[in-house]
Amino acid sequence: MIEVRHLTRSVKNFKLNDISFMSEDGEFLVILGPSGAGKTMLLESIAGIVPIDSGTIIINNRDVTFEPPENRNIGFVYQDFILFPHLTVRENIAFGLKMRKLSKDEMDDRTEKMAELLGISHLLDRKPHTLSGGEKQRVALARALVIQPEVLLLDEPLSALDTRVRKTLRDEIRKLHDRFKINTIYVTHDQIEAYVLADRIGILNEGELLELGTPQEIFQNPSHKFTAKFVGFDNIFRGYAKSENGILKINLENKIIVEAFGEKTGNVTIAFRPEDVLVSTKPISSSARNTFEGKIIDMKDEGALIRLKIDIGIPIYAVITKKSFVEMDLKSKSKVFVSFKASSVRVF
Amino acid sequence: MLISFMTLGLIIFLFLFLPVVNVLLVTSPHAFIDALLDYEVQYSIFLSFYTAAIATLLAFIFGTPLAYILARKDFPLKRIVDSIIDIPILLPHTVAGIALLTLFGESGPIGAILSSYGIHFIDTIFGIIVAQMFVSAPFYIKTVRESFQEIDPRYHHVARTLGAKPSKAFLYIELPMATHSIITGCILSWARAISEFGAVIILAYYPTTAPVLIYKRFILFGLSAVIPITSVLIVITLIIFAIVKYIQLKGTKEE
Numbered sequence: 001m002i003e004v005r006h007l008t009r010s011v012k013n014f015k016l017n018d019i020s021f022m023s024e025d026g027e028f029l030v031i032l033g034p035s036g037a038g039k040t041m042l043l044e045s046i047a048g049i050v051p052i053d054s055g056t057i058i059i060n061n062r063d064v065t066f067e068p069p070e071n072r073n074i075g076f077v078y079q080d081f082i083l084f085p086h087l088t089v090r091e092n093i094a095f096g097l098k099m100r101k102l103s104k105d106e107m108d109d110r111t112e113k114m115a116e117l118l119g120i121s122h123l124l125d126r127k128p129h130t131l132s133g134g135e136k137q138r139v140a141l142a143r144a145l146v147i148q149p150e151v152l153l154l155d156e157p158l159s160a161l162d163t164r165v166r167k168t169l170r171d172e173i174r175k176l177h178d179r180f181k182i183n184t185i186y187v188t189h190d191q192i193e194a195y196v197l198a199d200r201i202g203i204l205n206e207g208e209l210l211e212l213g214t215p216q217e218i219f220q221n222p223s224h225k226f227t228a229k230f231v232g233f234d235n236i237f238r239g240y241a242k243s244e245n246g247i248l249k250i251n252l253e254n255k256i257i258v259e260a261f262g263e264k265t266g267n268v269t270i271a272f273r274p275e276d277v278l279v280s281t282k283p284i285s286s287s288a289r290n291t292f293e294g295k296i297i298d299m300k301d302e303g304a305l306i307r308l309k310i311d312i313g314i315p316i317y318a319v320i321t322k323k324s325f326v327e328m329d330l331k332s333k334s335k336v337f338v339s340f341k342a343s344s345v346r347v348f
Numbered sequence: 349m350l351i352s353f354m355t356l357g358l359i360i361f362l363f364l365f366l367p368v369v370n371v372l373l374v375t376s377p378h379a380f381i382d383a384l385l386d387y388e389v390q391y392s393i394f395l396s397f398y399t400a401a402i403a404t405l406l407a408f409i410f411g412t413p414l415a416y417i418l419a420r421k422d423f424p425l426k427r428i429v430d431s432i433i434d435i436p437i438l439l440p441h442t443v444a445g446i447a448l449l450t451l452f453g454e455s456g457p458i459g460a461i462l463s464s465y466g467i468h469f470i471d472t473i474f475g476i477i478v479a480q481m482f483v484s485a486p487f488y489i490k491t492v493r494e495s496f497q498e499i500d501p502r503y504h505h506v507a508r509t510l511g512a513k514p515s516k517a518f519l520y521i522e523l524p525m526a527t528h529s530i531i532t533g534c535i536l537s538w539a540r541a542i543s544e545f546g547a548v549i550i551l552a553y554y555p556t557t558a559p560v561l562i563y564k565r566f567i568l569f570g571l572s573a574v575i576p577i578t579s580v581l582i583v584i585t586l587i588i589f590a591i592v593k594y595i596q597l598k599g600t601k602e603e
Contacts, residue, residue: 047509049505049509068508068513069505069508070508070510070511070512072509076506078506082502082503084503084506086524095512096511099512099516144509
């Protein structure tokens, strides 16, 4: 269990502002946010690497707020590995055990077992500079895990790796977490990483923890405007909402009226996902839908999917499969009909 | 542009290189051997190397912590402390000698205290060491400080999260990572200490270090008498540097 209460830290004109959250035993918590959001600072504060101005940090019912890092029993992994360059892989992994004054036999035993688990047994006698990025990060993970930390803090551990290695290691990190049931806080700016790994996601922006929820909650039902934009709602507009018979009618720039569910009226921001927009060459008649006629103004091939930019008075994005793209014989400037459910429109 | 740069560069390179080569060229092999076998020459060179080594060892012991603090910590008046360390480099060496004399002389505040314990600085190897250390330690401190600054503080942080106290993190991680620069700093400092003349001669005319011996013989017997000694000193210094550089290079390759 790790609990952070009202954590605040100011450095020059940046502030980690009153961060509070609680992570239950064995949870994999991802802190998602853009660069400069304060993610690394948050982790370093929890680890005791940087001082905090105020707040409380509790690990397994122990208040560690005033403990130095060496007394917190935390595993920390940085994006760029920070392996000790003058030590071999074995010495790197065993460093924490050496500090704990374990016997040579136990040190070797635990180091070798951990190395085996991470598939780096054959590298034990090598120096870090001879390793690939993926291998280096495995060593860094082994070094952090071998001390059996109560909390594992991972600072964008995959960002410095190439795509293929990233995917493999991402899955392995989750597996390691499940095996050791270790409380993990993982920070990243990568939405997909967050979605795939997290039990819960916290959104951090400009030093504020905006919201915390399951990936489904965060991605499908973000409660914050920033979250919606950051996790990939490309259709995000400002408008003026009026309530009529329990349904919101939102006027977007006096060009179109979009229907949605919700309470908020007046000036609002609405968002809906490109995947939720249905595209057709024939008129769509359905009372529950926002249906518009428009013209394709841009098309982008994204592999299996085609991303369309359609002018329906305002430009919106839609994503369709390549198959339906071909079937409908769409071209730039083609006339199309689009529709999306009122329930897929988020109102902030 | 390249041609003119190369020409200008060559001129200063020759300016730096030719005097050393020339003094070796004008030395007759016979006189060189004679100088090498001269007991006073042998002793002065040994003394210079020995005292400079002690001055360097002291710079290592006291200078390494200072270099680390300057590299890692912020404190009030840090820039002033920094500038003070540069002063010995800027001072004329005779001025440095006089300044040291006022402090370490028999009537100086430190000299008075230590002389009651039998440690004297006038015409003793303590005086030589003090003079050499004053002018050479700044080179050590600056070199090592720069190297600590280049070590990402996160190495320290990671070591801490793994259970190392600050002193252990320094001893096991940052100090070994700075080894290369510490050796470089020691060589620089040691060489500077050997070469010191002005400050040394003011504190200790005796026992005679190599630079002082060369000066003394130059005054007493003229140029031809000191050329062989100069060459001996140059050759021995170059050999030692070559050995140290070789060891260092081997160390880097193995890393």
